[in-house]
Amino acid sequence: MKLTQFILPPALAMLPVTGAMAQDATLPPCDNCSDTLTISSWGGAYQDMQTKLFAEPYIAATGVKIIWEESSAEAVAKLRAMSEAGNVTWDVADVLASDGIRLCDEGLVQEVPLDEWLSPAPDGTPASKDLEKSVTSACHIPTNAYSTTFAYRTDVAEWNGKVPASICDIFDLETFPGKRALEKRPMNNLEWALICSGVPADQMYDTLATEEGVQKALDKLATIKDQTVWWTAGAETPQLLADKEVVIGSTYNGRLFSLIAEQKQPAAMLWDYEVLDIDGFAVPAGLPEDRLNRAKHFLNFATSTENLAGISKYISYGPARDSSQPLVGNHAALGIDMKPHMPTSPENAKTGFLFNYAWWADHRDDLDARFQSWLAQ
Structure with a gap:
């Protein structure tokens, strides 16, 4: 487990916060608060974003010591073990919505009264209303959304200048010949297959709950099965596209943004029926009062409209607050407008749907077993 600690010297801690964080130079004092804050996150580019956007300005405004643990991939197991041992060392955990639901159900994280803990939008809209499209449990504070969606190569000669415009073009081997890349699990694939079998999106899960619905989806996937490369890691599809081993494939939108905008590969996004997923913060249950107060103070700061809009400066994930959407600007390093790259932008999300955590x-x-059996046939 990797630990990273950030401490600003006292002289720097007294400096005013500038630029996008100027509003937080007058951050209210944190009464009866611990002088350290331990946050679990994911490491890599995502945690780098949180360090620049949340941690460093917060340290500058408060002088607090922040310790990072890169353990969020194991959040459920870690918090279970801490709870059983009676020694919860995390104050805040960055977790996916699905893990937030499990942790909430098990009583390992506490319910969050959004309007008490978080600031309203600049126009006075309560946080609960500003975030309501992304709320998945009473214990999870949504911060950003990413999606599983598609990209395709733009230089496929056999396509005669045509490009995919619909999710159902994935299944059109006549117009768009070539190998596909799909994740080696039933989630998302079954939904897309049903939609392209003519099932209305609002009937998708009712249909998939039946034997006939599952078979219908698998039959649709069977039409491209021998033209599909099945991936298990998010980095595989971008590499397959770059190597021209597939012409179109699904993966996480941030990976595809990197392929297109950073690596300059001849590829483009297909957002139709993207599957949105939510990431955000949770607070372990049973924290002492001073640590809970520090966690609440930090979360109020980090989840402001302006701060969540700033996520897009570093990574192509959409801010969870409605009020943050108009504030999305340019990428900090590339200088490009990030609005067209947001999974939550109105244009990209017009047919998108939120991953159905409870249904899955x-x-x-059952469907994992059925899907793997089908793959082996």
Whole structure:
């Protein structure tokens, strides 16, 4: 487990915060608060974003010591073990919505009264209203959304100048010949297959709950099965596209943004029926009062409209607050406008849908077994 600690010297801690963080130079004092804050996150580019956007300005405004643990991929197991040992060392955990639901159900994280803990939008809209499209449990504070969606190569000669415009073009081997890349699990694939079998999106899960619906989805996937490369890691599809081993493939939108905008590969996004997922913060249950107060103070700061809009300066994930959307600007390093790259932008999300955590929790085991059996046939 990797630990990273950030401490500003006292002289720097007294300096005013500038630029996008200027509003926080007058951050109210934190009464009866601990002088350290331990946050679990994911490491890599995502945690780098949180360090620049949240941690460093907060340290500058408060002088607090922040310790990072890069353990969020194991958040459920870690918090279970801490709770059983009676020694919870995390104050804030960055977790996916699905893990937030599990942690909430098990009483390992506490419910969050959004309007008490978080600041309203600049126009006075309460945080609960500003965030309501992204709220998945009473214990999870949504901060950003990413999606599983598609990119395709733009230089496929056999396509005669045409490009995919619909999710159902994935299944059109006549117009768009070539290998596809799909994740080696039933989630998302079954939904897309049903939609392209003519099932209305609002009937998708009712249909998929039946034997006939599952078979219908698998039959649709069977039409491209022998032209599909099945991936298990998010980095695989961008590499397959770059190497011309596939012409179109699904993965996380941030990976595809890197392929297109950073690596300058001849590829473009297909956002139709993207599947949105939510990331955000949770607070372990049973914290002492001073640590809970520090966590609440930090979360109020980090989840402001301006700060969540700033996520897009570093990574192509959409801010969870409605009020943050108009504030999305340019990428800090590339200088490009990030609005067209946001999974939450109105244009990209017009047919998108939120991953149905509750439904998959009830059906995952059975459909995993069914899907893997189908793959082996």
